Amino acid sequence: xxxxxxxxxxxxxxxxxxxxVSFAIEAGQMVFITGHSGAGKTxxxxxxxxxxxxTSGSLVVNGQNxxxxxxxxxxxxxxxxGLIFQDQKLLFDRSALDNVLLPLQIVGLxxxxxxxxxQAALDKVGLLDREKANPIALSGGEQQRLAxxxxxxxxxxxxxxxxxxxxxxxxxxxQILDLFVDFNxxxxxxxxxxxxPHWLERYHPNVMRLAHGRLAA
Amino acid sequence: MMAWLSQHRAALARAFGRLLAAxxxxxxxxxxxxxxxxxxxxxxxxxxxxxxxxxxxxxxxQISVFMNLDAGKKDxxxxxxxxxxxxxxxxxxxxxxxxxxxxxxEGMAEIVASLPRNPLPDAFIVEPARSDPEALEVLRKELAGxxxxxxVQLDSAWVKRFDAFLRLGRLALWILAGVFxxxxxxxxxxxxxxxxxxxAAEIEVARMIGATDAFIRRPFYYYGALQGVLGGLxxxxxxxxxxALLGGPVGDLVALYGGNFALHGPGLLHFASLAGAGxxxxxxxxxLSVSLSLRKLD
Numbered sequence: 001x002x003x004x005x006x007x008x009x010x011x012x013x014x015x016x017x018x019x020x021v022s023f024a025i026e027a028g029q030m031v032f033i034t035g036h037s038g039a040g041k042t043x044x045x046x047x048x049x050x051x052x053x054x055t056s057g058s059l060v061v062n063g064q065n066x067x068x069x070x071x072x073x074x075x076x077x078x079x080x081x082g083l084i085f086q087d088q089k090l091l092f093d094r095s096a097l098d099n100v101l102l103p104l105q106i107v108g109l110x111x112x113x114x115x116x117x118x119q120a121a122l123d124k125v126g127l128l129d130r131e132k133a134n135p136i137a138l139s140g141g142e143q144q145r146l147a148x149x150x151x152x153x154x155x156x157x158x159x160x161x162x163x164x165x166x167x168x169x170x171x172x173x174x175q176i177l178d179l180f181v182d183f184n185x186x187x188x189x190x191x192x193x194x195x196x197p198h199w200l201e202r203y204h205p206n207v208m209r210l211a212h213g214r215l216a217a
Numbered sequence: 218m219m220a221w222l223s224q225h226r227a228a229l230a231r232a233f234g235r236l237l238a239a240x241x242x243x244x245x246x247x248x249x250x251x252x253x254x255x256x257x258x259x260x261x262x263x264x265x266x267x268x269x270x271x272x273x274x275x276x277x278x279q280i281s282v283f284m285n286l287d288a289g290k291k292d293x294x295x296x297x298x299x300x301x302x303x304x305x306x307x308x309x310x311x312x313x314x315x316x317x318x319x320x321x322x323e324g325m326a327e328i329v330a331s332l333p334r335n336p337l338p339d340a341f342i343v344e345p346a347r348s349d350p351e352a353l354e355v356l357r358k359e360l361a362g363x364x365x366x367x368x369v370q371l372d373s374a375w376v377k378r379f380d381a382f383l384r385l386g387r388l389a390l391w392i393l394a395g396v397f398x399x400x401x402x403x404x405x406x407x408x409x410x411x412x413x414x415x416x417a418a419e420i421e422v423a424r425m426i427g428a429t430d431a432f433i434r435r436p437f438y439y440y441g442a443l444q445g446v447l448g449g450l451x452x453x454x455x456x457x458x459x460x461a462l463l464g465g466p467v468g469d470l471v472a473l474y475g476g477n478f479a480l481h482g483p484g485l486l487h488f489a490s491l492a493g494a495g496x497x498x499x500x501x502x503x504x505l506s507v508s509l510s511l512r513k514l515d
Contacts (some may be wrong), residue, residue, distance in 0.1 A: 011487045039288035051425060072429075089422045104225050107221025150426070 001027045002048060002158070002189070009043050009058035009213075017043035019213045020057070020104040027157070028061075030180065030190040034202055035210035039102060041193035044210065045162045048191060050080050051073050079107060082188075086163035088143050090135040096122065096146050097131040103154045125179060133205030142174025146177055158189045165196045173198070224432060231312050232439035235412065236447075243444070246408055249449025250456055250495055253328060253401045258456040258491050259395035262483050264386050270478060276328060278348045280342040281370040282360050287330050293339055294363040304346035312337045338367060350376045365400035398498050401448075405502025412437060430511065436509045438500055445499020449492035456491075457482045 007208035009018040025031050032040050041095045044106040047050040047059055049068050059066045062080065069077060074145040090099055094125045100121055104114040125145035127138075135143055144164055151159060159180065177199055183191045194200070200207055236243045265415065288311055293309065315337040320329045322499045346355050357371040413420070460482035471478045483491075 049425070075424070075427045075429045075432075076425075078425065083425055089418075089425070091419055091422060093419075102423065103426050105224070106423065106426065106432055108224040110219065112225075137391055154427075 001060075001062065003058075003060045004047075005058045005060075007044075007047065007059055008055050009040075009047060009057045015073045017213055018047070018054075018210075021215050022057075022193075022214075023208060023211075023215060024190065025191065027189055028184070028187050030184040030203065031192070032200055032207045033102065033191065033193040033210060034195050034200055034207055035216075036195075038212040040213040041210055043213075045160055045191070045193045046160075049083050049160050050077050076144035078179055079154060080157050081104070082148075082154065082159040083163050084144070084147050084151045084161035085111050085160070086166040088135075088147040090143060090146060090150075092134060092136050094134075095132050096127060096135060096138065096149075099135060099146060100153050103150060106155065118153055119150075122155040124152070124182075125149045126165070128174075139172075141168050141175060144168060144172070144176055145179065147178070152183060152188075156188065158191065159183055161190075161192045161194075164192065165194060165195055165199070165212060172196070177202075220278065225435065228432075228435035229439050229443075231436040232284040232443050235436070235440055239464065246404075246444055247448045247451050249432030250401055250445060250499070253397045253404070254449050254452030254491050254495055255399055255455045257390060258483065260386070260393060262384065262456055262460060262481070262487055264390060266459065266480055267386070267486075268383060269481070270291075271376075271383065278345065278353060278371075278376065280345065280353065280357060280360065282343060282363075282366055283368040283370070284339040284341075285365045285367045286338050288365040289340060296341060296363060296366070300343065304372050306344040308342050310342060312339050312341045314338065320464060331341050337363025338357070340346075345462040348376075350380055380414040394494075398494070401495070401498045402502040404503070405444065405499045406506040408444070408501045409441055409506035410510050411438050412440065413507060414515070417514060420511070426467050433511065434507045436505075437503050441499035441501075441506075442496045443499070445495035445497065445502075446492045447495075447496025448499070452495065453491045456487070458507060 002023075004024075005022050007018055007021040008016065010173075025032045033044055033053060034043050043052065044157050047054055047066070048061065050069065053069075054067050057067065060159065061077075064077060066077065071132050091102070095119055097115070100118040101114050109117070112188065118132065119128060122131050125148050127142060127145055127149060130138060131144065135146060138146060148164075151161075161180070164180075168176065173196060192199070275503055282296070284296070297309065310344050312335050316329060316335050319337070320326050343356075343360070345353060347353070347356075353376070354373055360366060365493040423433055464480045464482070467480050468478070
C-alpha cells in the first residue's frame with residue numbers, strides 16, 4: 001500500500017514540482033498518473049521509487065515511511081520496486097540476459113538460479129530467443145520489454161513505470177500494457193505515469209491527474 | 218553469507234573481465250606499476266645481498282687477546298678456563314709459535330735472529346659466537362678486564378661502518394619505496410577514475426535498482442588490487458631478470474679479488490611482498506578514487 005500525505009517537492013533553484021499531494025494506492029491496484037508536461041508525474045514516480053526525497057509531507061510504502069529513511073537504507077527499499085523508464089536505461093555493453101541479471105547480482109543470488117530467473121523473465125516478455133542479443137540490436141518495443149523483464153526479475157511488490165510507451169507505436173504500446181495487466185493480475189501493484197489516451201480510456205477509474213504539481217479533482 | 222560470497226565472486230569476475238577487456242591498456246598499466254615497484258625491489262634484494270656479505274665476513278671476526286710478557290702457565294690456564302665456559306671458538310698461540318711464524322715471514326728471519334730475546338707475548342685468537350658490532354665491543358671490554366691481559370685487539374670499525382651503510386641503505390630504500398608507492402597510488406587513482414567515468418551509466422542504473430555503495434565500489438577495489446598484485450609480480454620478474462643479467466659479471470669481478478660470492482635474485486618472500494604491496498597500494502588508490510568519483514556522480 002502506498003500512502004502519500006501532503007507530499008511536496010521543491011528542487012534546488014526553487015521550482016516546486018509537487019504541492020501538498022495526498023493519495024492512497026491499495027496493494028494490488030493498477031494506477032495511472034497523468035497530466036501535462038511538467039505537471040509533476042515524473043517527480044511523483046521518483047518519490048515513490050525513492051530516487052528523490054520529498055521536501056515535506058510523508059510517503060509510506062508497505063508500512064515504511066520513505067520520507068524518514070536513512071540514506072544507507074534506500075538501496076534496500078528500492079529493491080522492492082520494479083522500475084521502468086521511458087529511456088529504458090539499458091546497458092549496451094552487455095547482452096539482454098546480462099541486463100536482466102543485474103538486479104539479481106545486486107541481491108547476491110547464485111549464478112545458476114539467477115540465470116534461471118532471468119530467462120523466465122525474458123520468456124514472460126517474449127524475448128527468450130533474444131537473450132544473447134545486445135539491446136542496441138532490439139527494436140524500441142523489445143527494448144521496453146527488456147526493461148520490464150529487468151524490473152520484474154526480482155519479483156517486486158510494486159512496479160513503477162514512467163512513460164513506458166512514450167516512444168512506441170500503438171501495437172508495441174499495447175503489448176507493454178498487456179504485460180502490466182498480467183503482472184497486476186498476479187497481485188503486483190502497478191503505478192504508471194503516462195499520457196497515452198488509449199491506456200487512460202481503458203482504465204479511467206484508476207487515473208490520478210496532476211496539474212501544476214497538484215492533484216486535480 | 219552465500220549472497221555475500223556470491224557478490225564478491227561476481228565483483229572479482231567483473232574486475233577480471235575489465236582487465237581482459239582492454240589487454241593493451243592493462244599491459245601498459247601493469248608495466249607502469251611493475252616499473253614503479255622494480256626500483257625499490259631492486260634496492261631491497263641488493264641490500265639483502267650486502268647483508269649476506271656482511272654476515273659472511275663478520276662471521277669470521279676475530280679478537281686477539283695478548284697476555285702480559287710476565288704471564289705464566291697458571292695465568293694462561295686461568296684464561297683458557299674462562300674461554301672454555303664462553304660461547305664461540307678460540308685457540309692459544311704461544312709466544313714461541315708466534316715467533317716461529319714471524320721468522321717464516323719473508324724478510325723477517327734475519328731481523329728476528331738479531332733480537333736478544335722473544336718480544337712477542339702469548340696470545341689467544343677468539344672467534345665469538347655473536348659477531349654483531351655491539352656484542353663484539355662488549356666482549357672486547359670484558360676480555361680486557363681479565364687477569365694478565367695486556368691488550369685486546371678488535372678491528373670492528375669496518376663492521377660498524379658497514380652496518381651504518383646498511384642502515385643508510387635501508388632508510389634510502391624506505392624513502393624510495395614511499396615515493397614510488399605514492400606514484401603507484403596516484404597512477405591507480407587515475408586509472409580507476411577513468412573506469413568510473415566509463416561505467417557511469419551502469420552505476421546510475423545499478424543505484425536506481427537497489428545497488429548499495431559497497432556493491433558499486435567492490436569491482437573497482439578488486440580491479441585496483443588485482444592490477445597491483447599483477448604489477449607487483451611483474452616488478453618481481455623484472456628484478457629477477459636484472460639480477461640474472463648481473464649475476465655472471467658480478468661473480469667474475471668478485472673472483473678477480475679472490476672471492477666466491479654469488480648474487481642472489483629475489484626469493485619467494487620478495488615476490489610475495491612486491492605482489493602484496495602492489496595489491497595493497499592498488500586497493501588504496503582505488504578506494505580514494507572511487508570515493509571521490511562517486512561523490513561527483515551523486
